[in-house]
């Protein structure tokens with residue numbers, strides 16, 4: 255048998271034709287004479303109408319059908335304004351591939367119940383839309399970098415040292431020794447600019463985040479890039495062009511799915527460069543005007559970022575943070591050594607940080623001083639320091655949190671709904 259997809263039927267040019275569909279039972283109801291089944295496949299949902307008089311055998315099957323059963327069906331496509339998608343299938347024959355047991359997920363179930371049944375809950379329309387939009391985002395990354403001559407590379411996931419500080423490192427037994435799960439591929443990307451100049455990757459990142467928040471996962475995906483001779487200004491242009499391209503591709507590919515999240519594709523198309531640029535010092539002044547007391551010197555937190563961005567429609571850059579607020583590898587500003595040449599991109603409407611990045615220290619002595627000042631073990635960073643001995647060049651790069659970006663674009667309350675299997679402080683099941 256030749257099967258087509260629901261979307262092919264909803265396109266509208268098959269009216270009157272016999273077609274075969276297969277999928278899962280999304281809903282089922284009916285009377286003694288007629289059954290209505292909503293069939294779901296990867297492309298959408300459609301109503302199947304089974305009339306006892308016309309297809310008695312199919313009707314008998316339909317009467318005992320259960321939610322989430324796998325079925326295949328043959329019928330005639332009809333136009334019907336009342337059906338979802340404006341079309342239905344008048345069923346001639348219906349075959350159950352596998353009759354589902356009573357599906358545990360019904361309306362109004364608790365968040366923790368749904369998370370325990372994540373393997374089944376993923377069949378929901380909303381999560382299916384998220385998965386498709388997520389796939390499009392990964393495609394947009396690939397297209398954007400490929401079209402501009404960047405080379406995709408892959409760093410290791412087992413590592414021997416911290417990139418973003420020891421507090422969030424995941425330790426693991428590695429044969430007779432120990433290793434960590436990577437926090438960021440940045441240092442490995444830095445090694446590759448000396449042969450490839452402009453490199454990027456998208457990879458998992460692991461952080462032992464002990465806090466339970468709506469924007470932290472312990473395992474998330476990070477898009478990172480690094481380029482020789484890139485400075486802070488150029489890095490910001492890369493980030494704003496990349497982010498606006500991603501919004502554009504999602505808007506153009508998923509206008510219908512976006513509606514389910516109350517997002518207007520047109521609003522996403524307005525995410526265009528240039529994004530506003532303010533310094534950390536200016537950000538602290540803005541916060542103080544808004545009544546938030548914040549001491550110059552520490553990193554901006556969730557609350558500060560929320561206040562800074564809640565009235566914005568576009569992402570904003572905050573650059574030039576105090577040295578102490580950022581990781582040791584950031585390049586000190588030549589005119590003001592209290593600050594480093596780094597930049598965070600904050601998503602609007604209160605969502606906050608989606609990208610962190612900046613200029614790296616490329617001078618050997620400055621890097622050694624910073625490692626010492628931060629009380630890090632120089633032996634752990636020997637290979638990283640080595641890069642500053644053989645043709646060292648100025649360079650910069652960034653890391654974008656994939657789930658943070660999806661959360662902002664879809665305006666989701668919690669980051670866990672941006673990924674199929676969210677990993678948090680108390681969840682590794684399923």
Ligand code: 4AD
Nearest residue numbers: 438440470471474478608609610611652653655658
């Ligand atoms: O700001 P972060 O920690 O920067 C780095 O890791 C750099 N080494 C990246 C680089 O320059 N190559 O993390 C980068 C981004 C953040 O802006 C945020 O979007 C995301 O990763 N992120 C998280 N997303 C989800 N859950 C977490 N626990 C996250 N921690 C960081």
Ligand code: MG
Nearest residue numbers: 598607609610
């Ligand atoms: Mg950061």
